[in-house]
Amino acid sequence: MVLAVLLVVLVGLTCVSCTDNVGNSTTLTQDQTVSDVQNDAGHRGRGDTPDIEEEEEPEPEPEPVPEPLPEPEPTVAMSDLENTYNYVLSRLASMDQAIHKLNVGHYTLDVKVIQLLERLIRLENKVTTVEESIEQVSTYCKDNRKEIGRLEGCVKGKKVGNKCFLVYRIYETYAGASQNCQERGGRMAMPRDRREQEALADYVKSAFHPGNWPVWLGINDLRSEGLYLFEDTTRVTYFQWRKHFLSSQPDGGKRENCVAMSSDDGDWWDNYCDRRMYYLCEFDA
Ligand SMILES: [Ca+2]
Numbered sequence: 001m002v003l004a005v006l007l008v009v010l011v012g013l014t015c016v017s018c019t020d021n022v023g024n025s026t027t028l029t030q031d032q033t034v035s036d037v038q039n040d041a042g043h044r045g046r047g048d049t050p051d052i053e054e055e056e057e058p059e060p061e062p063e064p065v066p067e068p069l070p071e072p073e074p075t076v077a078m079s080d081l082e083n084t085y086n087y088v089l090s091r092l093a094s095m096d097q098a099i100h101k102l103n104v105g106h107y108t109l110d111v112k113v114i115q116l117l118e119r120l121i122r123l124e125n126k127v128t129t130v131e132e133s134i135e136q137v138s139t140y141c142k143d144n145r146k147e148i149g150r151l152e153g154c155v156k157g158k159k160v161g162n163k164c165f166l167v168y169r170i171y172e173t174y175a176g177a178s179q180n181c182q183e184r185g186g187r188m189a190m191p192r193d194r195r196e197q198e199a200l201a202d203y204v205k206s207a208f209h210p211g212n213w214p215v216w217l218g219i220n221d222l223r224s225e226g227l228y229l230f231e232d233t234t235r236v237t238y239f240q241w242r243k244h245f246l247s248s249q250p251d252g253g254k255r256e257n258c259v260a261m262s263s264d265d266g267d268w269w270d271n272y273c274d275r276r277m278y279y280l281c282e283f284d285a
Helices: 002-043 075-156 174-183 194-208
Strands: 158-160 163-172 214-224 227-230 258-262 268-271 277-284
Touching: 075 163, 075 174, 075 277, 158 194, 163 174, 163 194, 174 214, 174 277, 194 258, 214 268
Parallel strands: 214 277
Antiparallel strands: 158 163, 163 277, 214 227, 214 258, 258 268
């Protein structure tokens, strides 16, 4: 026991000595450093550059170049872009609606056009039916008019044999008179022999007495000068030309190619065909 106490005491003393040595050593080292610096400064003159350049400094590593941060877009530009985008969207939406309306309108128009075409087809059919009816009525009217003309000719006119003559107090050219006689169901008067000529002359004379009027007969030499034909193109075989020492007929040559009868004596005269005068029609009795 005593021995152990002694050992502990020895160790503690030893440790205290060590600590003192260490502190002395540290102090000495510090003192030496200061002394060295002072000595070194004593060797160098005032103002001498410290011999720092002689020490090789490590080359500085190149600092990494920081990547440039993206510059933030101006807030105002972003707002304008967004407004433009929204405006374009709204315009596209409006255009889409307009196109939809146009499609609807186009479809409605197509339907109406189809309905209109159907109505037009029905109307055309009705018009065709009406036209056919009108044509039938017109045919009936013509037939009736011819029948009325025939009856009128025989009632109001002069019956000679199997035909009736009727004078019309309407001024017409030769062609106009021929057309009117046909529309009335007859033809221009064609006295084919002496009997018909004398009967017709008496009738015309009585119709215009006491006046003297020329009236168209259905005789002309339009096809060939001097070749007188009736309206039905048959040749005239009996003539009643006026024969007088002052004026013998026919005397018009190629200028006067249509024949008229004088109401006072029944003689024939050639005349200009476009001259307007009264005319005679004949009908079947
Ligand atoms: Ca003639």
